[in-house]
Amino acid sequence: MRKWNFSAGPAAIPEPVLQEVQSELLEWKDSGMSVMEMSHRSSDYIGIANQARQDLIDLLEIPNDYQVLFLQGGATLQFSMIPMNFGSQKVGDYALTGSWSKKAINEAAKIIDVNVVTSTESSNFDHVPNEESWNCSEDAAYLHYVANETIQGNALHAPPVTKAPLIADMSSVILSEQIDVSKFSMIYAGAQKNIGPAGLTICIIKDSFLDTASSELPGMLQYAKHADAESMFNTPPTFAWYLSGKVFSWLKDMGGLKSIGEINKLKAKKLYDFIDQSDFYSNPIFKENRSKMNVPFLLADSKLDSEFLHDAENAGLLNLKGHRSVGGMRASIYNATPIEAVEALINFMGDFQSKHG
Numbered sequence: 001m002r003k004w005n006f007s008a009g010p011a012a013i014p015e016p017v018l019q020e021v022q023s024e025l026l027e028w029k030d031s032g033m034s035v036m037e038m039s040h041r042s043s044d045y046i047g048i049a050n051q052a053r054q055d056l057i058d059l060l061e062i063p064n065d066y067q068v069l070f071l072q073g074g075a076t077l078q079f080s081m082i083p084m085n086f087g088s089q090k091v092g093d094y095a096l097t098g099s100w101s102k103k104a105i106n107e108a109a110k111i112i113d114v115n116v117v118t119s120t121e122s123s124n125f126d127h128v129p130n131e132e133s134w135n136c137s138e139d140a141a142y143l144h145y146v147a148n149e150t151i152q153g154n155a156l157h158a159p160p161v162t163k164a165p166l167i168a169d170m171s172s173v174i175l176s177e178q179i180d181v182s183k184f185s186m187i188y189a190g191a192q193k194n195i196g197p198a199g200l201t202i203c204i205i206k207d208s209f210l211d212t213a214s215s216e217l218p219g220m221l222q223y224a225k226h227a228d229a230e231s232m233f234n235t236p237p238t239f240a241w242y243l244s245g246k247v248f249s250w251l252k253d254m255g256g257l258k259s260i261g262e263i264n265k266l267k268a269k270k271l272y273d274f275i276d277q278s279d280f281y282s283n284p285i286f287k288e289n290r291s292k293m294n295v296p297f298l299l300a301d302s303k304l305d306s307e308f309l310h311d312a313e314n315a316g317l318l319n320l321k322g323h324r325s326v327g328g329m330r331a332s333i334y335n336a337t338p339i340e341a342v343e344a345l346i347n348f349m350g351d352f353q354s355k356h357g
């Protein structure tokens with residue numbers, strides 16, 4: 001029996017998508033084979049891939065002067081590819097707002113000079129300072145920030161206004177609400193949080209920014225090579241691309257990002273409201289920077305943590321353990337987690353509190 005899955009990633013996938021994939025698993029349409037068994041150069045597969053790309057463009061309203069790439073290596077490879085492609089001879093500006101921005105900085109520092117424009121590490125990343133206080137370089141190659149810190153559960157809800165080209169890691173927030181892509185030079189996201197299965201990374205890059213990329217790198221590490229080859233420079237992760245395409249079309253059926261954005265807002269509000277009115281549970285993040293996707297919470301008595309997790313699992317609520325670096329609990333409530341799951345979690349939390357509070 002399927003249960004409510006609050007995993008941070010790989011994370012829940014919409015059930016109708018899984019059912020559709022199941023119905024096509026042995027044979028896709030009248031092709032005589034599974035999508036997994038198709039050549040990525042076949043007309044059937046090219047059709048699947050192009051449709052998925054177009055649906056993503058429609059959902060995010062990506063302007064014409066952007067490339068949309070379907071790559072591998074996870075968001076983590078982007079931590080290196082970005083400074084390799086765009087950092088030549090220059091400094092990279094980075095906001096340090098959580099564990100993922102820290103990893104991005106550590107990788108970039110192997111390749112370019114990094115200027116940390118702001119850091120909240122000393123307060124355990126409990127907020128994201130306003131960009132007016134950021135210490136930006138005069139001539140940065142780009143400014144990198146993590147729009148939603150998956151581990152700490154903080155977020156910057158509007159893109160910072162900066163002089164340097166803006167790059168956002170949106171791994172855990174992409175497609176959760178409408179955004180204005182034109183504000184960014186590059187957006188990237190690993191698929192396994194809010195898109196589809198692991199193994200696929202989406203990169204959205206503005207043409208004029210792509211023109212500034214290095215052409216000295218090994219082919220696999222050049223965005224331009226992937227763009228020229230329409231993400232088929234080598235064999236792409238064909239099944240993950242196909243399955244992500246199903247998620248895009250599910251999102252379109254749901255009414256697109258405006259509708260899902262409203263649902264996500266409501267889900268997060270319900271959960272935070274419940275946490276805030278309780279003295280048994282707490283969330284440490286400044287209200288204006290709370291993530292709508294990843295909701296960490298602590299029990300007043302951490303000795304009850306393992307019992308909480310055990311009972312939650314018995315109640316059909318899975319993967320609520322917080323990241324080992326933060327402790328406590330974390331409920332990831334991405335697009336595929338419906339409001340019923342959040343309500344079930346709140347009911348459970350209420351019952352657990354009455355038993356122990």
Ligand SMILES: *Cc1c(COP(=O)(O)O)cnc(C)c1O
Pocket residue numbers: 009073074075076077100146148149150169170171172190191193
């Ligand atoms: C999960 C995550 C990553 C790392 O993704 P991989 O696909 O494992 O490389 C990077 N950034 C953010 C914000 C994430 O949530």
